[in-house]
Amino acid sequence: GAVVSQHPSWVICKSGTSVKIECRSLDFQATTMFWYRQFPKQSLMLMATSNEGSKATYEQGVEKDKFLINHASLTLSTLTVTSAHPEDSSFYICSANSGGADRDNEQFFGPGTRLTVL
Amino acid sequence: DAKTTQPPSMDCAEGRAANLPCNHSTISGNEYVYWYRQIHSQGPQYIIHGLKNNETNEMASLIITEDRKSSTLILPHATLRDTAVYYCIVLRNFNKFYFGSGTKLNVKP
Numbered sequence: 001g002a003v004v005s006q007h008p009s010w011v012i013c014k015s016g017t018s019v020k021i022e023c024r025s026l027d028f029q030a031t032t033m034f035w036y037r038q039f040p041k042q043s044l045m046l047m048a049t050s051n052e053g054s055k056a057t058y059e060q061g062v063e064k065d066k067f068l069i070n071h072a073s074l075t076l077s078t079l080t081v082t083s084a085h086p087e088d089s090s091f092y093i094c095s096a097n098s099g100g101a102d103r104d105n106e107q108f109f110g111p112g113t114r115l116t117v118l
Numbered sequence: 119d120a121k122t123t124q125p126p127s128m129d130c131a132e133g134r135a136a137n138l139p140c141n142h143s144t145i146s147g148n149e150y151v152y153w154y155r156q157i158h159s160q161g162p163q164y165i166i167h168g169l170k171n172n173e174t175n176e177m178a179s180l181i182i183t184e185d186r187k188s189s190t191l192i193l194p195h196a197t198l199r200d201t202a203v204y205y206c207i208v209l210r211n212f213n214k215f216y217f218g219s220g221t222k223l224n225v226k227p
Contacts (some may be wrong), residue, residue: 043218046215046216057166105209109154109162
């Protein structure tokens with residue numbers, strides 16, 4: 001159980017276009033979802049936290065107008081990279097927290113989405 | 119603001135125990151220590167977590183010092199598939215994970 005999926009697994013787009021990445025919790029309801037970015041040979045960097053039905057909370061230095069996050073249901077969160085530029089090329093990973101009684105802070109991670117902006 | 123310090127890399131012979139240390143000297147009394155690992159180009163995988171007591175599951179053991187300022191993840195019989203980057207994370211408020219740089223474990227035949 002506790003599976004998180006992401007779609008697409010990879011995407012290539014032209015500079016200036018917008019890209020949407022989906023994160024789904026397949027077998028549990030995710031009260032909180034998180035979005036991370038990872039550049040090559042670096043660690044994961046937390047971008048934002050989203051709770052179902054409310055606005056996302058962004059980490060310092062992350063542009064909320066550029067990285068639009070929507071958490072419309074307990075099983076789906078989306079990250080839209082608006083007006084993408086080559087420097088936005090990265091590995092984007094989501095995670096979900098079920099908020100259950102046991103190990104309730106554990107985060108289940110998706111497989112990641114590799115974005116390449118030409 | 120990861121609050122953890124780990125060696126950048128370690129080697130381990132296949133079949134031997136791998137002991138991965140982590141320093142979290144500024145940990146607060148109610149903050150959990152979590153361990154995840156990331157195999158190349160995949161999402162992180164949960165390994166184990168603990169608060170004060172030592173923990174063991176089917177994957178690993180977690181030894182936390184009495185003062186909670188450091189911990190050690192033990193993989194009892196490392197295999198080649200255990201080659202990965204291992205992250206020690208102190209859980210902060212609001213369930214947020216701030217990843218440090220991790221330890222690259224190289225399991226060698």
